[in-house]
Amino acid sequence: MSHMALKVIDEDGDAIMEEEYQNSHGFCMFVWDRLIERYPIPGPRYAFREGEKDVYQNLWDGVQDGTLEIEPWEHNVLLTTYDRVLVSRKYLSLLVTSLRRFVEAHDNGRWVCHLGAIADAIERLVRTDQNVQAICFYQTSTARDLFGGVHLEPCDGERCGQQPCDCEEDRPYNINVDEGHWYAQLYPVEGQ
Numbered sequence: 001m002s003h004m005a006l007k008v009i010d011e012d013g014d015a016i017m018e019e020e021y022q023n024s025h026g027f028c029m030f031v032w033d034r035l036i037e038r039y040p041i042p043g044p045r046y047a048f049r050e051g052e053k054d055v056y057q058n059l060w061d062g063v064q065d066g067t068l069e070i071e072p073w074e075h076n077v078l079l080t081t082y083d084r085v086l087v088s089r090k091y092l093s094l095l096v097t098s099l100r101r102f103v104e105a106h107d108n109g110r111w112v113c114h115l116g117a118i119a120d121a122i123e124r125l126v127r128t129d130q131n132v133q134a135i136c137f138y139q140t141s142t143a144r145d146l147f148g149g150v151h152l153e154p155c156d157g158e159r160c161g162q163q164p165c166d167c168e169e170d171r172p173y174n175i176n177v178d179e180g181h182w183y184a185q186l187y188p189v190e191g192q
Helices: 028-038 055-065 072-079 089-106 115-128
Strands: 003-009 015-022 085-088 134-138 150-152 169-171
Touching: 003 115, 015 115, 015 134, 028 055, 028 072, 028 089, 072 089, 085 089, 089 115, 089 134
Parallel strands: none
Antiparallel strands: 003 015, 003 134, 085 134, 150 169
């Protein structure tokens, strides 16, 4: 079965696995499917013709260009489903509120939903771990982990000082070294 994961960015900038959840449909697909059920978004469920946009692409495009207005807490949760996004510590309490409102509004118990458990885990992190700089997600095990380990080639003794070098390994994704990530700017939520 697929899985997804909540990762933390630690004090050194490394993306470290914090929590894993079975069945990745309880995260991104849950969010996307609930939004396309609530809002009138055109397009087929899946696009197979060149140049055709499916309902998911229309959802993302509509939110991005402002033609689809969704609630601020829905927008905040949607942002966490995007590739390579980080949510900085200053926004974590706001994200917890947004996740809980999304569950309250959209979870009818018919579908797997990890958003409540993720909110609980983030709330615990905020309370107990001052070294968390940000969080990110490995959205589904059926795709590459964009915050996964970075493969290191043998260093010929330069890095490890050993001859012969045997340090071919992976290191965690590090936000101070690796490129491509970005920070979500969350929207204020009434009552937060």
